[in-house]
Amino acid sequence: xxxxxxxxxMQDMGWDGLDVILxxxxxxxxxxxxxxxxxxxxxxxxxFRTGVIAQPDxxxxxxxxxxxxxxxxxxxxxxxxxxxxxxYTASGKKRKSDDLTAGGQNTxxxxxxxxxxxxxxxRHFKNTRPIVxxxxxxxxxxxxxxxxxxxxxxxxxxxDAKADVLVYGMGExxxxxxxxxxxxxxxxxxxxxxxxxxxxxxxxxxxxPSHARAAADKDxxxxxxxxxxxxxxxxxxxxxxxxxxxxxxxxxxxxxxxIQQEIDRIHELGYRRRAHPVHAEQGKVRALDTIAFxxxxxxxxxxxxxxxxxxxxxxxxxxxxxxxSILREAESLARHPDFKGVISxxxxxxxxxxxxxxxxxxxxxxxxxxxxLGDRVCPELAVDHGPQIRLLKDLxxxxxxxxxxxxxxxxxxxxxxxxxxxxxxxxxxxxxxxSGQLKIAPEHSENHLLALMGKPDIDITRQFIRRFxxxxxxxxxxxxxxxxxxxxxxxxxQKDMEAVxxxxxxxxxxxxxxxxxxxxxxxxxxxxxxxxxxxxPGKNPLFVETDPRxxxxxxxxxxxxxxxxxxxxxx
Numbered sequence: 001x002x003x004x005x006x007x008x009x010m011q012d013m014g015w016d017g018l019d020v021i022l023x024x025x026x027x028x029x030x031x032x033x034x035x036x037x038x039x040x041x042x043x044x045x046x047x048f049r050t051g052v053i054a055q056p057d058x059x060x061x062x063x064x065x066x067x068x069x070x071x072x073x074x075x076x077x078x079x080x081x082x083x084x085x086x087x088y089t090a091s092g093k094k095r096k097s098d099d100l101t102a103g104g105q106n107t108x109x110x111x112x113x114x115x116x117x118x119x120x121x122x123r124h125f126k127n128t129r130p131i132v133x134x135x136x137x138x139x140x141x142x143x144x145x146x147x148x149x150x151x152x153x154x155x156x157x158x159x160d161a162k163a164d165v166l167v168y169g170m171g172e173x174x175x176x177x178x179x180x181x182x183x184x185x186x187x188x189x190x191x192x193x194x195x196x197x198x199x200x201x202x203x204x205x206x207x208x209p210s211h212a213r214a215a216a217d218k219d220x221x222x223x224x225x226x227x228x229x230x231x232x233x234x235x236x237x238x239x240x241x242x243x244x245x246x247x248x249x250x251x252x253x254x255x256x257x258x259i260q261q262e263i264d265r266i267h268e269l270g271y272r273r274r275a276h277p278v279h280a281e282q283g284k285v286r287a288l289d290t291i292a293f294x295x296x297x298x299x300x301x302x303x304x305x306x307x308x309x310x311x312x313x314x315x316x317x318x319x320x321x322x323x324x325s326i327l328r329e330a331e332s333l334a335r336h337p338d339f340k341g342v343i344s345x346x347x348x349x350x351x352x353x354x355x356x357x358x359x360x361x362x363x364x365x366x367x368x369x370x371x372x373l374g375d376r377v378c379p380e381l382a383v384d385h386g387p388q389i390r391l392l393k394d395l396x397x398x399x400x401x402x403x404x405x406x407x408x409x410x411x412x413x414x415x416x417x418x419x420x421x422x423x424x425x426x427x428x429x430x431x432x433x434x435s436g437q438l439k440i441a442p443e444h445s446e447n448h449l450l451a452l453m454g455k456p457d458i459d460i461t462r463q464f465i466r467r468f469x470x471x472x473x474x475x476x477x478x479x480x481x482x483x484x485x486x487x488x489x490x491x492x493x494q495k496d497m498e499a500v501x502x503x504x505x506x507x508x509x510x511x512x513x514x515x516x517x518x519x520x521x522x523x524x525x526x527x528x529x530x531x532x533x534x535x536x537p538g539k540n541p542l543f544v545e546t547d548p549r550x551x552x553x554x555x556x557x558x559x560x561x562x563x564x565x566x567x568x569x570x571x
Contacts, residue, residue: 002030003040004051005278007066019048020179021070023121024135025079025086025113026100028054028276032267033291035135035171036077041269042172048072048179054276055101055108058116061124070129072182074121075175076163077135078113082521084149087111090488090517091548092149102275103283111149114138118161130164132178133157139168139313142195142251143228143242144211145522146221146531153215153531156242156249158195166195170299170314172266174255192234193255201241201248206231210243218532225528226537233316235365257300257319264325267296273336293333294345294407297321297391301349302357302372302381303411305443306454306525306536307486307518310349316366318348318357323391327398334400341401346392347408352415352425355387375457377417385418385425392428406433409484412440412464413456426471430479438468439514441484444496445503452491452535452542454525458503465507481508485558488551489518490529490544497557504558515558517551 004010005028010018020043024036032038036052043050051070057063079086079100086109087095098106110116114137121131141157158166165188167174174193181188189196201207208227213220224242231237232254240251258266273292275285298320301310326346333339348354358372358381372378395404406429415422429438442461444450450458465481472479483504487497504512520527525536533544545551 002028002272002276003044004067005053005276007068010051010067015049017049018051018067018070019043019072019183020050020075021067022050022052022075022077023056023064023117024052024054024077025083025109025117026054027102027108027279027282027285028052029100029285029288029291030272030274030276031288031291032269032271032296033294034080036079037271038266039075039134039171039175041271042176042266043179045265045269046176046179048183052276054278056117056120058110058120064120065124069125072179073130073132073164074128075132075134076114076117076121076138076161077133078117078137079109080136082137082140083109083111083113084147085519085521088149090519091552099286102279102285104286112160114141114157115161118163122162130182131161132165132167132175133161133163134167134171134175136309136313138166140309140522142166142168142523143208143240143249144214144221144224144244146520146527147522148520148527153211153221155211155215155244156195158197158249159244159247164196167193168195168251169193169254170258171255173258173262189250190252192252195249195251197244197247198241198250199247201243202239202250205239205241205250208240208242211245212243218534222528222532222534222539228523229525230368232311233366235361235363236368254315257315257317260320260322263299263319264321267321267329268325273333273338290344290407293336293339293343295326295329295333295343296348297326297346297351297354297388298348301353302366303350303353304371304373304454306452306529307489307521309521309524312523314349316372317361318353320355320357320387323387323394326391327394330395330398330401334398339400341403343395343401343404345407346395346404347406349408350411351406351408352385352388352410354391356381356383356385356414358382371454373411373413373456374454375451377413383414383418383422385415385421389421389425389428392433396432404433405435409439409441413460416460416463416467423467423471426467427475430468430472430475430477434479437480437482439482439484440464443484443486444489444492445500446496449489449491449496452526452529453486453489462507480510482510482514483508483512485512485515487515487517487555487558488545490526490533491535491542492518492545492554493543494550494554494557497554501557512558515555517555
């Protein structure tokens with residue numbers, strides 16, 4: 001059954017009350033891709049009576065109060081995305097549509113949803129049970145951070161929301177243990193993966209520059225970010241603390257990664273692959289078209305792209321599920337009454353990182369001074385696509401499955417780095433797992449920008465283009481490459497975007513359709529560079545385009561609309 005969302009559903013389950021109530025900024029869709037759904041199922045699997053209130057009415061207290069008050073805590077999340085990113089474009093315009101809202105109109109998620117929902121709860125439940133923040137918005141904004149909407153540094157969202165605890169990262173272990181300790185009346189302040197407010201700084205914790213300093217001085221902000229960024233690995237990280245007002249924000253070290261048996265169990269908890277019945281009259285949740293029948297094979301990403309928030313949420317260590325677990329999930333999809341025979345994706349943040357990870361990380365942690373990927377693939381990373389090849393072959397054999405697609409992005413540099421199985425993997429995905437086009441993410445063509453992005457040299461992309469074309473031709477497939485590109489990234493000028501256009505036309509053979517304007521997201525290196533206008537990790541001055549019209553003009557260079565664009569004072 002779905003976790004209850006109404007009093008009647010709660011009573012139908014034989015519950016006279018709830019231990020935990022989750023409040024989320026997305027429609028409730030019961031799939032393992034949605035944080036609220038995962039936490040709800042994990043808590044119920046652990047024996048906690050859990051209910052959910054999705055996108056509560058901000059003007060009516062009856063909505064937030066419909067399930068009563070929980071015995072242990074309220075869990076509050078803005079949803080799968082930071083609410084300010086979900087609600088506004090890179091140009092600052094309000095988004096009209098929302099694939100994670102029933103009916104598709106962006107009318108249900110408030111700005112700064114985590115703060116708004118916490119205030120809503122406290123408005124209607126005085127001196128209530130603890131409020132625990134979690135999810136993307138809380139994780140990215142857990143320390144003082146640059147806020148794009150206001151163009152200033154805001155303090156920790158834990159303090160702005162006046163919540164009791166913040167769970168950051170992938171919170172299954174942390175939330176379950178927190179619930180147990182609250183149930184037993186035990187202290188929880190030593191839990192990994194949480195932040196809380198304290199009058200004194202803990203002994204042995206690294207003290208970051210105070211919020212007041214970080215907000216007033218960009219050099220102090222850089223120092224703060226460096227301390228934060230270097231302490232995100234669960235094996236090596238120190239606890240952090242930061243003076244926010246008269247109190248300290250205390251960030252305990254990150255939670256240890258799940259072991260394979262734990263991640264297998266989480267993904268086999270019997271998700272319904274549908275929107276909650278409470279949304280039945282509100283319309284379709286469009287996100288279901290792509291995630292209802294896709295499979296998560298692993299989590300985490302060691303790519304460490306500087307514009308990506310995955311590192312701050314899922315971590316740099318890739319944790320892969322076992323092949324039997326994934327096959328069991330696929331067999332359950334084949335039996336689902338709504339399944340039409342197509343698995344839309346098998347992957348994670350990057351599809352072809354499945355079962356590929358540095359063996360040293362488990363005991364020594366991620367390297368501080370070098371990266372797994374970047375201008376080259378680290379020789380310590382044993383790149384082998386063999387396990388994913390075998391997985392995909394087994395998935396194709398399951399009765400009732402017609403097609404298995406890879407919708408997640410792939411790292412083409414990993415394919416080139418795999419001398420044993422890289423070519424075989426490329427042949428597999430061209431032959432069976434893409435439909436007409438293969439998506440890669442060069443992001444740019446100019447090496448000085450790619451270095452600022454943490455992406456590989458453009459010659460790597462050129463090598464892959466040649467490999468792909470030869471392979472597709474030999475296999476008799478009229479397949480094409482398509483790519484993702486970023487405009488107005490820190491350091492990017494209109495001249496740089498003209499170079500990208502020339503590269504796409506001359507070497508990739510297409511006019512790109514998937515071009516995004518860079519959006520500063522908290523807790524990323526790229527946002528640090530955007531705010532400080534300096535390179536990372538150095539301190540060299542950096543051009544940053546901040547004018548919305550000129551940002552749009554950079555994007556339009558790669559689109560047909562560029563012919564009519566008339567930017568003001570182009571760079």
